[in-house]
Amino acid sequence: MEWLRELLFLPPGAGSMADDLDALHLVVIGTTMVGAAAVFAVALTSVVRWRRRRPGQRTARVTSPKAFEVGVALSLIVLFVGFWVVGYRQYVDIRRPPDDALTVHVVAKQWMWKFVGPGGRRAQGVLVVPRGRDVVLRLTSRDVIHSFFVPAFRLKQDVLPGRTTTMWFRAERAGTYPVFCAEYCGLDHSRMRAFVVALDPPAYARWLEGERVTQVAGLGARADVDVEVDSEGGEDMITRGRALASRYGCFACHTMDGQAHVGPTWRGLYGSTVQLASGETRVASDDYLTESMMEPEAQRVAGYDTVMPSYRGVLDATETAAIVELIRSLEDRGPAPAVDLPPTEVHEAAPDAGAPATRDGGTP
Amino acid sequence: MTDYLRADRGIASWLLTRDHKRIGVLFLVATGVALLVGGLFALFMRLELATPEATMIDEGSYNRLFTLHGVTMVWLFMIPAIPAGFGNFLLPIMIGAEDVAFPKLNLASFHVYVVGALVTLFGMLIGGADTGWTFYVPYAAGTPTAVIPILVGVFVLGWSSVITGLNFIVTVHTMRAEGIGWFDMPLFVWAIYATSIIQVLATPVLGMSLALVGLDAGFDLGVFDPERGGDPVLYQHLFWFYSHPAVYIMVLPAMGVVTETICTFARKNPLSYRAIAYSTLGIAFVGFLAWGHHMFTAGMSTFDAAAFGILSMLVSIFSAIKVFTWVGTLHRGAIHVSTPLAYVFAFLFLFVFGGMTGVAVATTSLDVHWHDTYFVVAHFHFIMVGGTLTAYLAALHYWFPKITGRRYSERAGLVGAVLVFVGFTTTFVPQFLLGNMGMPRRYATYPEQFAALNAMSTVGSWVLGLGLAWVLGVLAKALVAGARAGEDPWGSASFEWRTASPPPKHNFEAPPVLVGCYDYTGEADGEPEVRHA
Numbered sequence: 068m069e070w071l072r073e074l075l076f077l078p079p080g081a082g083s084m085a086d087d088l089d090a091l092h093l094v095v096i097g098t099t100m101v102g103a104a105a106v107f108a109v110a111l112t113s114v115v116r117w118r119r120r121r122p123g124q125r126t127a128r129v130t131s132p133k134a135f136e137v138g139v140a141l142s143l144i145v146l147f148v149g150f151w152v153v154g155y156r157q158y159v160d161i162r163r164p165p166d167d168a169l170t171v172h173v174v175a176k177q178w179m180w181k182f183v184g185p186g187g188r189r190a191q192g193v194l195v196v197p198r199g200r201d202v203v204l205r206l207t208s209r210d211v212i213h214s215f216f217v218p219a220f221r222l223k224q225d226v227l228p229g230r231t232t233t234m235w236f237r238a239e240r241a242g243t244y245p246v247f248c249a250e251y252c253g254l255d256h257s258r259m260r261a262f263v264v265a266l267d268p269p270a271y272a273r274w275l276e277g278e279r280v281t282q283v284a285g286l287g288a289r290a291d292v293d294v295e296v297d298s299e300g301g302e303d304m305i306t307r308g309r310a311l312a313s314r315y316g317c318f319a320c321h322t323m324d325g326q327a328h329v330g331p332t333w334r335g336l337y338g339s340t341v342q343l344a345s346g347e348t349r350v351a352s353d354d355y356l357t358e359s360m361m362e363p364e365a366q367r368v369a370g371y372d373t374v375m376p377s378y379r380g381v382l383d384a385t386e387t388a389a390i391v392e393l394i395r396s397l398e399d400r401g402p403a404p405a406v407d408l409p410p411t412e413v414h415e416a417a418p419d420a421g422a423p424a425t426r427d428g429g430t431p
Numbered sequence: 432m433t434d435y436l437r438a439d440r441g442i443a444s445w446l447l448t449r450d451h452k453r454i455g456v457l458f459l460v461a462t463g464v465a466l467l468v469g470g471l472f473a474l475f476m477r478l479e480l481a482t483p484e485a486t487m488i489d490e491g492s493y494n495r496l497f498t499l500h501g502v503t504m505v506w507l508f509m510i511p512a513i514p515a516g517f518g519n520f521l522l523p524i525m526i527g528a529e530d531v532a533f534p535k536l537n538l539a540s541f542h543v544y545v546v547g548a549l550v551t552l553f554g555m556l557i558g559g560a561d562t563g564w565t566f567y568v569p570y571a572a573g574t575p576t577a578v579i580p581i582l583v584g585v586f587v588l589g590w591s592s593v594i595t596g597l598n599f600i601v602t603v604h605t606m607r608a609e610g611i612g613w614f615d616m617p618l619f620v621w622a623i624y625a626t627s628i629i630q631v632l633a634t635p636v637l638g639m640s641l642a643l644v645g646l647d648a649g650f651d652l653g654v655f656d657p658e659r660g661g662d663p664v665l666y667q668h669l670f671w672f673y674s675h676p677a678v679y680i681m682v683l684p685a686m687g688v689v690t691e692t693i694c695t696f697a698r699k700n701p702l703s704y705r706a707i708a709y710s711t712l713g714i715a716f717v718g719f720l721a722w723g724h725h726m727f728t729a730g731m732s733t734f735d736a737a738a739f740g741i742l743s744m745l746v747s748i749f750s751a752i753k754v755f756t757w758v759g760t761l762h763r764g765a766i767h768v769s770t771p772l773a774y775v776f777a778f779l780f781l782f783v784f785g786g787m788t789g790v791a792v793a794t795t796s797l798d799v800h801w802h803d804t805y806f807v808v809a810h811f812h813f814i815m816v817g818g819t820l821t822a823y824l825a826a827l828h829y830w831f832p833k834i835t836g837r838r839y840s841e842r843a844g845l846v847g848a849v850l851v852f853v854g855f856t857t858t859f860v861p862q863f864l865l866g867n868m869g870m871p872r873r874y875a876t877y878p879e880q881f882a883a884l885n886a887m888s889t890v891g892s893w894v895l896g897l898g899l900a901w902v903l904g905v906l907a908k909a910l911v912a913g914a915r916a917g918e919d920p921w922g923s924a925s926f927e928w929r930t931a932s933p934p935p936k937h938n939f940e941a942p943p944v945l946v947g948c949y950d951y952t953g954e955a956d957g958e959p960e961v962r963h964a
C-alpha cells in the first residue's frame with residue numbers, strides 16, 4: 068500500500084484514522100479512475116470505429132433499451148452508496164472523540180496557533196502530545212474562521228469565533244507533523260503554520276516536567292515556524308475559568324456543588340438535557356452554554372427568572388471557552404473535581420429573594 | 432435579404448438593440464473580455480506560485496489577486512457566457528421564434544450586466560478585495576480592503592442573471608413555433624431552460640446574503656458577527672445555497688453544448704433524448720439540496736453530513752447518465768473530428784475524471800482531508816471551469832459560422848484545441864496531487880515540499896494561456912478573412928441551421944417547418960430503427 072500512497076503523493080500517515088482513510092481513498096480513487104478511463108476509452112475508440120466514411124453519410128436511428136439505462140443507473144447508485152456508507156461510518160468515528168482522551172485547548176488567532184495542554188503547559192506553534200494516547204482538541208478562534216489541518220492525520224476541523232469545536236486523534240508514531248491553517252483568514256493565512264510533536268511516553272513525561280520541547284524533539288532546526296513554549300507552566304483552562312467566573316460574579320447566582328440558587332447549578336449541567344422556559348429541551352453543550360452567556364434570555368431554563376445579564380462584549384472567546392471548560396469539568400461523568408468554594412463576598416452580593424425552590428428539570 | 436449584422440448600422444444600433452442575436456453577441460464580447468482579464472489574473476497568480484516564497488508580489492497583493500480571479504471568472508465569465516451569450520443567440524431560433532418574450536428586458540439585462548461589471552471593476556481599481564470569491568464572514572465584514580464595491584457589483588450582476596433566466600423561461604413556455612412540443616426541441620434549449628430555473632430561484636438568496644455581508648461590513652450590523660449573537664456558519668449555508676446550484680448554472684449550459692455538438696458531428700440522434708432532458712432537470716433539482724457538502728469540516732452534525740453526502744452522490748448519478756448517453760450516441764454514428772468535437776472530447780475527459788473526483792470528495796470522511804486543499808481547487812477547475820471553458824470553446828467554434836457567417840481554419844482550430852487541453856491538464860493534474868500532499872488553497876507562500884508540483888502547474892498555465900491566445904488569433908483572422916460559411920456548413924439537422932448564416936433580422940425568412948432536429952436517417956436510406964447492441 069505504501070507505493071500506492073507515494074503514487075498519489077499522500078504523506079506518510081501518522082494518525083489513528085490515517086490507514087483506514089487511505090484504504091478508502093485508494094478504493095474510491097482506484098475504482099473511479101478505472102471507470103473514468105474505461106468510459107473515455109470507449110468514446111475514443113468510437114471515433115475510429117464509427118468515423119465518417121463519406122461526406123453525405125447518414126446514420127440509422129439508435130435508441131437504448133430502457134433496461135440498459137436503468138441497469139447502468141442502478142449499478143452506479145449501488146457503487147456510490149457503498150462509498151457513502153463506508154465514508155459516513157468513518158466520518159462518525161472522526162467526529163466522536165473517545166471519552167478518556169487527553170484534552171488540549173487550541174486558540175487560533177491571526178496568524179498563530181496557541182495550545183494549552185494538561186497541567187497548563189502553554190505553547191505557541193507547537194502542539195506536544197504523547198504517542199499512542201487519544202487526544203481531543205477543543206478549538207476556538209479569537210477573530211475570524213480558521214481551520215486546523217494536519218495532513219499526516221488526514222484530519223481538519225474549522226475553528227470558529229464564539230464557538231468551541233472539537234477534533235480528536237491518536238498519533239501512532241512519534242514524530243513532527245506540519246499543521247496548516249486551511250480556511251482563508253487574511254494577510255498571513257499561508258504562514259499560519261504549526262507542528263504537532265508526538266513524543267514517546269518517557270519523552271512526553273520529561274516535557275511535562277518542564278524540559279523544553281526543542282530539546283525533547285530536536286525541533287530547534289525548524290526555523291519556519293515560531294515555536295514558543297512557556298516552560299513555567301501556567302494556569303490551565305479550568306483554573307482560569309474559575310477565576311473569571313469569580314471576577315464576573317457568576318457565583319452570585321450559580322453554584323458548583325449541586326445546590327440550586329438564583330440560576331441553575333453548574334454541577335452536572337454539562338451534557339445534561341435542560342428543559343427550557345419555551346417548552347423545548349436542549350442538551351447543555353458548548354454551544355448552548357456559550358449562547359446562554361451571550362444571550363441568556365434566548366434559551367432560558369424553565370423555572371428561573373430573567374435576571375442574568377448578557378456577557379456579550381464582556382467575555383472574549385477564550386474567556387468564554389475557559390468558563391465553558393470549568394462547567395464541563397463539573398460534568399457528572401467526570402471524576403469529582405477539586406472544587407474550591409468561591410469567594411464569599413460574591414455570595415453576599417447575591418439577591419436573596421427570587422431563588423427558585425426547585426432544581427431545574429434537567430435529567431443528568 | 433439582409434442578415435442581422437447588416438440590418439442596422441452604428442454603435443447605437445448595437446448598444447440599444449432589442450434583437451436577441453445582437454444582445455447575445457454583446458454578451459459574448461463582454462464575457463470574452465472577462466475571460467481574458469480573469470485569465471491574466473490567473474497567469475500572474477501561477478507565476479507568483481512558481482516559487483515557494485513571495486517574489487514578485489507580497490501576500491496582500493496575492494490575496495487580492497486570487498479574489499479578483501475568482502470574482503471575474505465566476506460572475507463575469509462563467510455564469511453569463513453560455514446562457515446569456517449563446518443562449519440568447521440560439522434559444523429563440525431553436526424554437527422557431529422571432530425573439531425572446533421580452534426583448535426590452537433582454538436589453539436591460541445586458542445593461543445591468545455592464546453596470547455590475549463596471550462597479551466590480553471600480554472596486555478592483557480602488558484596491559480590490561482580499562476575501563476570496565466566497566466572501567466568508569467574519570473576515571469579509573472586517574477586511575481592510577474594498578469589499579463593498581465588489582459586493583455591490585456582484586449583487587447587480589445577479590439581477591442581470593435573474594432577468595435573463597426569467598425571460599428564457601417565459602420564452603420557452605410561450606413562444607415555441609407550431610408543432611414544436613417539449614420533446615421536439617433541441618436539447619440545448621432544455622439545458623438553458625433548467626439553468627434559467629436555477630438562476631431565478633437561487634440568485635435572490637445570493638443577493639440577500641451579500642447584502643447582509645455588505646451591511647455587516649459597512650454599517651456594522653453584526654448579522655454574522657458571533658460577538659453579537661450572529662452566526663458565521665449561517666452565512667456559509669446561505670452562500671452555498673446559491674453558489675452550489677450556481678455550479679450547475681455554469682455546467683448545465685455546457686452540457687447542452689456538448690449534446691448538440693456530439694449529435695451534429697456524429698450525425699446521430701441522441702441515444703436517449705429523455706435521459707438527457709430528465710437528467711438535466713434532475714441535476715437542476717438535486718443541485719439545490721447538496722450545498723452542505725461545502726461544510727463537512729465546519730462542525731455540522733453527523734446527520735446533516737450524511738444527508739448532504741448522499742444528495743451529492745445523487746448529482747453524480749444524473750451526470751453519469753448524461754455521460755453514458757453521450758458516449759452511446761457516438762455508437763453507430765458517422766463521426767467527423769472537427770475542432771468543436773475535439774473540444775467536446777476535452778470536455779468529456781475533464782468532466783469524467785473531474786466528476787469522479789467529485790464522487791471522492793462527496794465521500795464525507797475523505798473530504799475531511801481534501802476540504803480547502805488544492806485537491807478541491809483542481810476538482811472544480813476540472814469539472815466546472817474546464818467543463819464550462821471547453822464547452823464554451825466548442826460552442827464558439829461550432830456556432831462561429833452561424834453567428835458571423837464565416838469559417839475559421841479547421842487545422843489551426845485543432846491546434847488550439849490541443850494546446851488548451853494539454854495546458855489545462857498540465858496545470859491542474861499536479862494540483863490534485865498537491866491536495867493529496869495537504870497543500871491548502873489560497874496560499875500566497877508555501878513550504879518547500881510543494882515546490883516541484885507547483886512549478887509544473889505554472890508551466891501548464893503558460894501552455895493554456897498560449898492556447899487561448901492562439902484561439903483568439905484564429906477566430907480573429909476568420910472574422911476578417913474567413914471563407915463564407917453558407918447556411919449549414921456542418922450538415923446539421925438542428926433547427927438553428929435551417930436559416931441563413933448569419934440569420935436574417937427576424938430569424939427566418941418564411942415560417943419554417945421545424946421537425947426532427949436530430950433526424951439523420953435520410954429518406955433514401957430508410958433503415959428501420961435498431962436497438963442498442
